[in-house]
Amino acid sequence: MLDCGFGIRETERRLAKVGVTPGDLAGILVTHEHKDHVGGVFKFARRYRIPVWLSFGTYQAVQGECDSVACHICRDGESIRIGNLQLTPYTVPHDAREPVQYVATDGHMRLGVLTDAGQSTPHLVAALGGCDALVLECNHDRQMLANSTYPPSLRQRIGGAYGHLSNDTSAEILANVDKSRLKIVIGAHLSQQNNTPELALAALTDALDTSQVRVMVACQEEGFGWIDLATGE
Numbered sequence: 001m002l003d004c005g006f007g008i009r010e011t012e013r014r015l016a017k018v019g020v021t022p023g024d025l026a027g028i029l030v031t032h033e034h035k036d037h038v039g040g041v042f043k044f045a046r047r048y049r050i051p052v053w054l055s056f057g058t059y060q061a062v063q064g065e066c067d068s069v070a071c072h073i074c075r076d077g078e079s080i081r082i083g084n085l086q087l088t089p090y091t092v093p094h095d096a097r098e099p100v101q102y103v104a105t106d107g108h109m110r111l112g113v114l115t116d117a118g119q120s121t122p123h124l125v126a127a128l129g130g131c132d133a134l135v136l137e138c139n140h141d142r143q144m145l146a147n148s149t150y151p152p153s154l155r156q157r158i159g160g161a162y163g164h165l166s167n168d169t170s171a172e173i174l175a176n177v178d179k180s181r182l183k184i185v186i187g188a189h190l191s192q193q194n195n196t197p198e199l200a201l202a203a204l205t206d207a208l209d210t211s212q213v214r215v216m217v218a219c220q221e222e223g224f225g226w227i228d229l230a231t232g233e
């Protein structure tokens with residue numbers, strides 16, 4: 001499991017929806033200490049004795065919360081093996097202590113995840129190259145954010161270099177990554193105030209010069225079911 005911002009009950013409910021029980025989980029990978037990512041991790045990990053992987057900076061930020069949870073430190077570029085999956089953390093620009101995102105592979109298929117980054121970097125573009133599927137943050141539409149009722153300081157934080165990815169920046173990242181194997185792109189981490197699924201979908205679709213890649217958007221309420229990366233279905 002990658003991050004967990006929900007309480008125990010809601011996490012159990014969402015796992016059950018895709019036919020998974022907590023006992024099936026071999027580990028939880030944490031990206032950074034913001035509540036929407038780590039808020040539920042340690043309670044869940046403690047309850048079900050699931051080991052957790054996180055960067056040293058993230059570990060320092062959550063130290064009070066992880067008593068009696070097996071925590072493993074991970075770092076940029078050093079792969080972790082959990083079961084038959086190899087997971088590689090990579091550093092991203094975001095306003096947390098030591099934020100990372102992950103690329104996962106079973107040796108055949110490769111999934112790249114990127115949320116919570118304020119800008120594109122050569123490092124993240126390289127890390128996400130050659131994936132079969134990408135989950136890409138489409139946090140906000142720049143115009144909607146500029147016109148939103150959020151206070152100026154919050155607008156600046158979200159739109160800043162260590163904030164969140166706009167549809168445009170995500171599209172730029174998608175345009176720049178190696179897409180030779182790419183079959184699926186999923187827009188994620190959409191703001192309910194400052195974005196719409198239609199705008200995110202349009203931006204990602206425009207960045208692709210092919211209709212061979214399936215583009216979809218994850219919504220917070222429903223999420224999505226299993227997707228077979230080999231077939232794209």
Ligand SMILES: [Zn+2]
Pocket residue numbers: 034036037115116189
């Ligand atoms: Zn977040």
Ligand SMILES: [Zn+2]
Pocket residue numbers: 032034094096116
């Ligand atoms: Zn964050």
